[in-house]
Each structure stands twice: as C-alpha cells, then as structure tokens.
Amino acid sequence: xxxxxxxxxxxxxxxxxxxxxxxxxxxxxxxxxxxxxxxxxxxxxxxxxxxxxxxxxxxxxxxxxxxxxxxxxxxxxxxxxxxxxxxxxxxxxxxxxxxxxxxxxxxxxxxxxxxxxxxxxx
Amino acid sequence: xxxxxxxxxxxxxxxxxxxxxxxxxxxxxxxxxxxxxxxxxxxxxxxxxxxxxxxxxxxxxxxxxxxxxxxxxxxxxxxxxxxxxxxxxxxxxxxxxxxxxxxxxxxxxxxxxxxxxxxxxxxxxxxxxxxxxxxxxxxxxxxxxxxxxxxxxxxxxxxxxxxxxxxxxxxxxxxxxxxxxxxxxxxxxxxxxxxxxxxxxxx
Numbered sequence: 001x002x003x004x005x006x007x008x009x010x011x012x013x014x015x016x017x018x019x020x021x022x023x024x025x026x027x028x029x030x031x032x033x034x035x036x037x038x039x040x041x042x043x044x045x046x047x048x049x050x051x052x053x054x055x056x057x058x059x060x061x062x063x064x065x066x067x068x069x070x071x072x073x074x075x076x077x078x079x080x081x082x083x084x085x086x087x088x089x090x091x092x093x094x095x096x097x098x099x100x101x102x103x104x105x106x107x108x109x110x111x112x113x114x115x116x117x118x119x120x121x122x
Numbered sequence: 123x124x125x126x127x128x129x130x131x132x133x134x135x136x137x138x139x140x141x142x143x144x145x146x147x148x149x150x151x152x153x154x155x156x157x158x159x160x161x162x163x164x165x166x167x168x169x170x171x172x173x174x175x176x177x178x179x180x181x182x183x184x185x186x187x188x189x190x191x192x193x194x195x196x197x198x199x200x201x202x203x204x205x206x207x208x209x210x211x212x213x214x215x216x217x218x219x220x221x222x223x224x225x226x227x228x229x230x231x232x233x234x235x236x237x238x239x240x241x242x243x244x245x246x247x248x249x250x251x252x253x254x255x256x257x258x259x260x261x262x263x264x265x266x267x268x269x270x271x272x273x274x275x276x277x278x279x280x281x282x283x284x285x286x287x288x289x290x291x292x293x294x295x296x297x298x299x300x301x302x303x304x305x306x307x308x309x310x311x312x313x314x315x316x317x318x319x320x321x322x323x324x325x
Contacts, residue, residue, distance in 0.1 A: 010310035017259040017313070018278040025172040025279070028164075032185050036167055036192045040151070040159035043196040048154055 144209035145202075152199035159196070166210060167192055169280065170217045176275045177221040179260045187224060191217045207289065214282075214290045218272055225268075262312040270305035277302045 055063075062071060084092075140161060142150070151158040170191045174184035194216050195209070202209070263271055269291070276287045277298070284302075288295045 010314050011306070014306060014310050014313060021176070021259055021279045022281065025168070026175055026181075026184075028168045028171060028188075029185070032171070032188060033163060033167065035189050036163050037159060039189065039193045040163070040196045041156065043193075043199075044151065044154060044156060044159065047152075047200070 145204045148195070148199050148202050148209055149204065151196070152202065162195070162209075163192065166195070166213055169210065170213060173214060173217050173275060173280060174221055176260070176263060176279055177218065177271065178224060179264055183224055183228075187217060187220045190220055208286070211286060211289045214276070214280075215292075218290065222268060258313060259309075262309045265312055266305050266308055270301050270308065273298055273301035274305035274309065278306070 065071065065074070142158075142161070144162065144165065147158040147162050151162065167188055170188040171184055174187040174191075175181065178184050178187070191213055195213055198212075263274070266274065272291060273287060276282045276290060277284070282290075284295045284298045287298045287302075291298065291301075293301075
C-alpha cells in the first residue's frame with residue numbers, strides 16, 4: 001500500500017470518528033439545567049432589587065461613632081457621670097463646694113464670733 | 123419567588139420564546155423575563171457542554187465549565203449590544219477560555235479520563251470496540267495543541283462554518299483553515315499508530 005492511499009484511508013477513518021462523535025454529543029442533564037436556571041434566577045432577582053435608599057444624616061453620624069453599640073456605651077458612661085455628680089460617694093469631695101465656695105457670713109458664724117453688731121446695724 | 127424550574131414555567135415560556143433570536147431572548151432576560159433564561163439554556167448550554175467535553179475529556183469538569191459560562195451570560199446580559207456578534211459566538215469563546223483555564227490548573231495525566239455515553243443496542247464486543255474508537259478520538263484530540271484542537275472540534279464536531287470559528291477564536295478565516303487542516307493531519311497520524319487496536323480491518 002502506498003503512502004497516499006494510506007493517508008486517504010486515515011482521513012476516511014477520521015471522518016468516520018467525527019461522524020460518530022457528532023452523533024453522541026452529550027445531552028444537557030436535568031441537574032445541570034437546574035443549576036444553570038437557579039443561577040439565572042439569582043442574577044435576575046438581584047437585578048430587580050430596588051437600589052438602597054439614601055442614608056439619613058443621623059444614620060451617617062451614628063456610623064461615624066461606631067454604630068448603636070458604641071452609642072449605648074456612650075450613653076451609659078454619660079449617665080454614670082451625671083449620677084456621680086448628683087450623688088457623690090462620701091469619699092469623694094463634694095463637687096458643689098469646689099465650684100461654688102461657701103459664703104463669708106457662714107464662715108464668720110462658724111468661727112463663733114459675736115455677730116450681734118451686724119443685727120444692731122439693721 | 124418565581125420558580126424557573128417548574129413545569130408550569132416551561133409551558134408558559136415555550137409558547138413564544140422558541141421563535142425569538144438569542145439576541146432578543148437575552149435582552150428580555152436582562153429586562154427581567156424569567157422564561158427567556160429557560161429557552162436560552164435549552165439552546166446554548168448543550169453546545170457549551172459538547173465543546174467542553176471534547177476540550178477537557180472529563181464530564182464533571184465540562185459540566186462545571188458549562189454552568190460557569192452560562193453564569194457569565196446571565197451577568198453580561200444587561201451590557202449586550204445587539205447586532206455586534208452572535209450570542210452563541212460569544213458563549214463559545216467564553217467556554218473555550220474557561221476550558222483553557224481548567225487545563226492550566228490540572229495535571230497533564232488527567233487529560234484522558236474520558237467516560238463516553240454508551241449506545242444501548244450494541245453487542246458487548248461492539249460496545250467495547252466503539253468505546254475504544256471514541257476514546258481513541260478523545261485521546262488523539264488531547265494530544266493536539268490547544269488552538270488546533272479548538273478549531274478541529276468547532277469545525278468537525280460542532281460543524282460550525284469557518285467564518286464563525288474565526289469570530290470565536292479571534293483569528294482570520296484563513297488561519298482557521300490552516301489550523302483545522304494541520305489538526306486533522308496530526309489526528310490522522312496519531313490514529314494511524316493505533317489502527318490495529320481499533321478494529322477497522324473488520325468493519
């Protein structure tokens with residue numbers, strides 16, 4: 001058999017193999033079809049979702065200080081501060097006396113001096 | 123949530139979608155039409171799977187590539203410009219690129235673990251010989267360089283015209299002719315070495 005005949009035979013065999021391959025192309029299995037359509041549905045629904053509304057000024061401030069959790073911590077700390085200010089424990093100096101010193105007349109009375117001359121003057 | 127996979131949906135979608143072009147269906151899907159997705163899947167996914175099976179020689183990988191290629195189609199839908207190219211051309215190109223990615227990631231020795239669907243009405247001996255022939259084609263295909271393999275599969279198994287293959291592969295029609303011719307010659311030479319195993323002398 002010469003080389004040309006051999007090649008022609010090989011070509012015919014190859015064409016036969018291609019024809020066979022065309023006849024046995026795989027069908028789309030149902031489970032793959034479901035996977036593909038599930039993806040399509042997810043993409044479609046995602047696209048139909050309305051855009052998020054613009055955020056309010058208050059929401060943006062809240063985000064800036066770290067959200068509601070930080071806010072609750074801030075509120076608790078402030079409340080504790082107010083409580084200490086109003087009703088200080090005994091071992092702390094009374095903040096009222098630091099900010100507003102006592103009036104002079106009380107100081108004089110406390111020293112036990114005679115103040116009747118003040119009453120006489122009236 | 124509307125269930126795309128239900129039979130009811132199939133009935134509703136089938137009446138009109140079958141007459142539309144891929145282009146129109148894709149636009150309808152982008153506009154929120156769920157039935158268009160089913161019709162596009164029925165038309166295009168089997169082609170992806172067929173090409174991917176021949177490129178990879180592995181069913182599970184081919185199915186993953188098909189799902190991935192179709193996912194890209196769904197995501198691309200709103201940006202599709204009608205009339206510029208065929209949807210199927212775009213999808214074939216995506217499929218081939220995904221196959222190349224898969225091949226790069228896997229070891230060469232996994233190229234030809236290729237179970238093929240078997241025909242029901244053949245004798246056991248015929249089935250064996252038939253399987254050997256199909257495996258022979260797959261094994262031979264897997265020895266071709268990527269571009270030759272792509273061109274041969276698209277031309278001789280998918281039966282696409284050369285200009286469309288040129289569009290898919292991003293080369294000229296002449297380049298496609300050259301790739302398919304060289305690919306065929308190489309396949310014939312590879313198979314010639316295995317002729318005795320395939321039982322052609324008897325058939």
